[in-house]
Amino acid sequence: MDLRNGLRPLGTTPDEFQRDLLSNLYYRRGTTVESASAQDAYETLALTVRDRLAERRARTAAAHYESNPRWVYYLSAEYLLGPQLEQNLLYSGTTELAPAALKTLGFSPEEVAALDVEPGLGNGGLGRLAACLLDSLATLDIPAVGYGIRYDLGIFKQEFDNGEQVERPDDWAFQGDPWEFPAPDDWQMVGFYGFLGPEGWVPGEVVHGEPSHLLIPGYGTETVNIVRLWRARAARASFDLRRFSAGQYAEAVEEAVRAENISKVLYPDDSTDMGRELRLKQQYFLVSCSLRDIVRRFRFRNADWDDFPAKTVIQLNDTHPTLAIPELMRLLVDEEKLEWEHAWSLVRRTFAYTCHTLLPEALETWPVDMLGRLLPRHLEIIYLINEALLAEVRSRFPGDLDRVRRMSLIQEEPQRRVRMANLAVTGTFAVNGVAELHSQLLTSTTFADFAALWPDRFTNVTNGVSPRRFVRLANPGLSTLITSGLGSDAWLRDLSLLSGLAPLADDPAFREQWRTERRHAKEALGLGDPGAMLDVMIKRFHEYKRQQLKLLHVITLYHRLRDNPERFGVPRTVLFGGKAAPAYYAAKSIIRLINAVAAAIEADPKAYGLLRVVFPPNYNVTLAEKIIPAADLSEQISMAGKEASGTGNMKLALNGALTIGTLDGANVEIRDRVGAGNFFLFGLDTPAAAALRASDYRPRTYYDSDDELRAALDAILSGAFGGVGQEVAHSLLDRDEYLTLADYRSYVDKQDEVAAAWEDQEHWTRMSILNTANSGFFSADRTVADYLSRIWHASPVRLS
Numbered sequence: 001m002d003l004r005n006g007l008r009p010l011g012t013t014p015d016e017f018q019r020d021l022l023s024n025l026y027y028r029r030g031t032t033v034e035s036a037s038a039q040d041a042y043e044t045l046a047l048t049v050r051d052r053l054a055e056r057r058a059r060t061a062a063a064h065y066e067s068n069p070r071w072v073y074y075l076s077a078e079y080l081l082g083p084q085l086e087q088n089l090l091y092s093g094t095t096e097l098a099p100a101a102l103k104t105l106g107f108s109p110e111e112v113a114a115l116d117v118e119p120g121l122g123n124g125g126l127g128r129l130a131a132c133l134l135d136s137l138a139t140l141d142i143p144a145v146g147y148g149i150r151y152d153l154g155i156f157k158q159e160f161d162n163g164e165q166v167e168r169p170d171d172w173a174f175q176g177d178p179w180e181f182p183a184p185d186d187w188q189m190v191g192f193y194g195f196l197g198p199e200g201w202v203p204g205e206v207v208h209g210e211p212s213h214l215l216i217p218g219y220g221t222e223t224v225n226i227v228r229l230w231r232a233r234a235a236r237a238s239f240d241l242r243r244f245s246a247g248q249y250a251e252a253v254e255e256a257v258r259a260e261n262i263s264k265v266l267y268p269d270d271s272t273d274m275g276r277e278l279r280l281k282q283q284y285f286l287v288s289c290s291l292r293d294i295v296r297r298f299r300f301r302n303a304d305w306d307d308f309p310a311k312t313v314i315q316l317n318d319t320h321p322t323l324a325i326p327e328l329m330r331l332l333v334d335e336e337k338l339e340w341e342h343a344w345s346l347v348r349r350t351f352a353y354t355c356h357t358l359l360p361e362a363l364e365t366w367p368v369d370m371l372g373r374l375l376p377r378h379l380e381i382i383y384l385i386n387e388a389l390l391a392e393v394r395s396r397f398p399g400d401l402d403r404v405r406r407m408s409l410i411q412e413e414p415q416r417r418v419r420m421a422n423l424a425v426t427g428t429f430a431v432n433g434v435a436e437l438h439s440q441l442l443t444s445t446t447f448a449d450f451a452a453l454w455p456d457r458f459t460n461v462t463n464g465v466s467p468r469r470f471v472r473l474a475n476p477g478l479s480t481l482i483t484s485g486l487g488s489d490a491w492l493r494d495l496s497l498l499s500g501l502a503p504l505a506d507d508p509a510f511r512e513q514w515r516t517e518r519r520h521a522k523e524a525l526g527l528g529d530p531g532a533m534l535d536v537m538i539k540r541f542h543e544y545k546r547q548q549l550k551l552l553h554v555i556t557l558y559h560r561l562r563d564n565p566e567r568f569g570v571p572r573t574v575l576f577g578g579k580a581a582p583a584y585y586a587a588k589s590i591i592r593l594i595n596a597v598a599a600a601i602e603a604d605p606k607a608y609g610l611l612r613v614v615f616p617p618n619y620n621v622t623l624a625e626k627i628i629p630a631a632d633l634s635e636q637i638s639m640a641g642k643e644a645s646g647t648g649n650m651k652l653a654l655n656g657a658l659t660i661g662t663l664d665g666a667n668v669e670i671r672d673r674v675g676a677g678n679f680f681l682f683g684l685d686t687p688a689a690a691a692l693r694a695s696d697y698r699p700r701t702y703y704d705s706d707d708e709l710r711a712a713l714d715a716i717l718s719g720a721f722g723g724v725g726q727e728v729a730h731s732l733l734d735r736d737e738y739l740t741l742a743d744y745r746s747y748v749d750k751q752d753e754v755a756a757a758w759e760d761q762e763h764w765t766r767m768s769i770l771n772t773a774n775s776g777f778f779s780a781d782r783t784v785a786d787y788l789s790r791i792w793h794a795s796p797v798r799l800s
C-alpha cells in the first residue's frame with residue numbers, strides 16, 4: 001500500500017528541511033521570507049516538524065488496522081502535555097536541522113521556542129502522569145489512544161497581586177494550535193436531561209462533540225499514537241435566526257453558548273450547584289464521545305461483541321471518567337440489545353481503574369438528584385448494578401449490614417449521593433494504586449471491604465516519568481554527560497542502564513563534570529549565586545503537602561540569621577512553585593504568607609547572600625523543565641499516608657537532587673533504591689501519624705515546648721510579615737490537620753544535617769550521582785511495562 005499518496009518521503013538533509021520550511025511558509029501561512037513574523041516562523045517550523053510525524057502517523061494507523069490489535073484506551077480529564085516544539089523536534093530527529101532553517105527566516109531558535117505555548121489541559125501530577133504514560137506507550141509501540149477534553153481555557157494562569165494569587169484565564173490556543181489536527185467528521189452526539197419514556201431515554205438537550213487530535217510520537221521508534229480531545233459544540237442549526245432578526249442577539253446564541261461551556265474550562269469552580277453540575281456534564285461528555293469512538297474503531301475490523309474485551313482495555317484515570325461504566329452498559333443493553341448479564345460480563349472485562357488519592361474528600365460523589373436529572377437512564381443502571389453488588393455482599397457476609405451500607409454505590413447520609421469510587425471498583429477487572437505504600441493503604445483502608453470481597457482485583461503500579469522530557473529535553477548538559485559516562489544514549493529507552501553511573505560516583509574527575517553541569521543549569525535558571533543551595537518545593541498547594549512546614553523552616557532560618565549572621569553557614573535559595581485551587585482559601589493564605597516572608601527577607605540586608613525566597617508565578621511544565629535540573633534539594637514533606645505517590649519527587653531525584661522527605665507515597669521506593677544514606681528522612685511514618693491523629697492531638701504542646709517553633713509562629717502572629725498569615729498560624733495552633741507542628745523539630749534538625757552535608761561538596765556530589773544512577777526504576781517506560789504485564793496485556797505492533 002502506498003501510504004504517501006505517491007509523494008516522495010520528506011527529506012532529512014538540511015537543504016530539504018529548509019526547502020520544506022519555505023514551502024510551508026509560502027503555501028500554508030501564505031507569506032514570504034521578507035514579511036514573515038516570529039509567529040509565522042514558529043508555526044511554519046511546527047508544521048514542517050509535524051509533517052514528518054504525520055507521515056509516521058499514517059504508517060502507524062495502517063499497521064494498526066492491518067494487525068487488528070488489542071487497544072489500550074486511556075480516559076482522563078487531564079493531560080498536562082507540556083510544550084510540544086522541542087519534544088517533536090527531538091522525536092522527529094530534526095533538532096539539528098531547525099536552527100539553520102530558521103535563520104533563513106531571520107529568527108533564532110530561542111525566539112521561536114518562546115512562542116510555543118504549552119497546552120494547559122491539566123492540573124498537576126495526575127495530568128502529567130497521563131502525558132508520560134502516552135509517551136511511553138508510543139515508545140513501546142503499543143496501540144493506544146488517549147481521550148480527553150479540549151478545554152478552550154486550560155488551567156488558569158497564576159499571577160500575584162500584592163502577594164495574593166489571582167487567577168487569569170489561560171487562553172492557550174488563542175493563536176490556534178499548529179500541533180492540532182481537527183477531525184470534525186468524527187463528531188459524536190451527546191444527550192443530557194430529558195426523561196425515561198416507554199422507548200427508553202429521551203434526552204432533553206443534545207450537544208455535539210467535535211474531536212481533534214495531537215500526535216504522540218514514540219522515542220527511538222516509528223510509532224506515532226494520538227490523543228483525541230473533544231470540544232463541545234451546539235448541535236447543527238442551533239442558531240435562532242428568528243430571535244436574531246428580532247434583535248435578541250444574546251438569546252439567539254444561548255444554546256450554542258450553553259453547549260460550548262461544557263468544554264470551556266478545566267475543573268470549573270465547584271463551590272456552587274451550577275459549577276458542580278457543569279463538572280458532571282463534562283465527565284459524561286468525555287465518556288460518551290470517547291466510548292462511541294471506541295466502538296466505531298472496534299467495528300472497523302470486528303463484528304462480534306464477544307471479542308470486545310479481548311480487543312479493548314479502557315483505563316479510567318481516577319474517578320472522573322467512571323460514568324463510562326454505566327454508559328457502556330447503556331450502549332450494549334439499550335442500543336445493541338444485549339442481555340443485561342451478557343453486557344455486564346463484557347463491561348467488567350473491559351475497564352480498569354487507577355485510584356490516585358487517599359484523601360476521603362477527593363473520592364468523588366454526586367448527589368442522586370443531580371445525576372438523576374442530568375442522566376436519568378444512567379442512574380437507573382447504577383441502581384441495577386448496585387442491586388447485584390449488594391446481593392453478592394449479603395451472600396458473602398450474611399447479616400453484616402454495616403458492610404452493606406459501606407459498600408453500597410449509594411451513600412444515604414447526610415444526603416443521597418452516588419459513590420463513584422465504589423462504582424469504579426465494581427465495574428472493573430483491575431484496580432491499582434500508584435505507589436507500593438498507596439496500594440497497600442487502599443486495600444487496608446479506603447477499599448478494605450472491596451479487597452475482602454475481590455482480593456484479586458487489586459494491584460499496584462508505581463508511577464514513573466518520561467526520561468526524554470525530564471532529563472534529555474529539560475537537562476541537555478547532564479544528558480550529554482550521562483551519555484558520555486555510559487558510553488551510549490541507550491539509557492533514554494532503558495533507564496535501568498543509569499545504574500552504570502554508580503562506579504563513576506567515586507571518580508573525582510566525573511564528579512567535577514557533574515558539578516559543572518549542575519552549575520550550568522543553575523546559571524540558566526538565573527536566580528543569583530549558583531553557589532547557594534537551591535532548595536525547591538514545586539507542586540500544587542495543599543495543606544497535606546505542607547508548604548507551611550517548609551515556610552516555618554524558612555522563618556526559623558531567618559531568625560537564626562538575624563540573631564547570629566556569622567554562624568549561619570550554608571547560603572540557600574528556597575524556591576516555591578505551584579498553584580492553589582481557586583476556591584481553596586487556606587492554600588491561598590499560605591501562598592500569600594510565603595510571598596510576604598519572601599519580601600521581608602529580601603528587604604533585610606542581613607539576609608543578603610545568605611537566604612533568599614523566590615516564588616515564580618504560574619508554575620507549569622515549561623517552568624518545571626527549567627527548575628528541576630537546577631535543584632539541589634527536593635522537598636517531599638507531605639504528612640505520611642496522604643500523598644498517593646508524587647512524581648515530582650522522581651523527576652528531581654533522577655536529575656540528581658537529594659530528597660528531604662517523609663515516608664510517604666513513592667518517597668519510600670525512592671529511598672529504598674537510592675539508599676538510605678543518600679536520602680534525608682524525617683518525621684512520623686504512616687502508622688505513627690495515624691495514631692497521633694486518632695489520639696487527642698494538641699498542636700499547642702509543640703508550640704509551648706519548642707523555642708524556635710514558638711518564635712516562628714509568634715513572628716507571624718505579631719505581624720512581622722506585614723500582618724499577613726494570621727489565619728495560617730491560628731489554623732496550625734488550633735487544628736493542624738496535617739501534623740505540621742508535630743513534625744517540625746524532626747524536619748528542622750534534618751535540615752541542619754542537610755546543611756552540614758552540603759559543606760562537603762565532594763560527598764554531596766557523590767550522593768547526587770547515586771540518586772541519578774539508582775532512579776532508573778522511575779521511568780514511565782517501566783510503569784507502562786508494569787501496566788502491560790499486570791493489567792493491559794497488550795502487545796507491541798512495530799512498523800516494518
Ligand code: OX2
Pocket residue numbers: 124125126129318356357362434463643644645646647665
Ligand atoms: C495525584 C496525586 O496527588 C499524586 O500523589 C500522584 O503522584 C499523581 O496523582 C499521579 O498519580 N488528583 N491528582 C492526584 O490524585 C488526584 C485525585
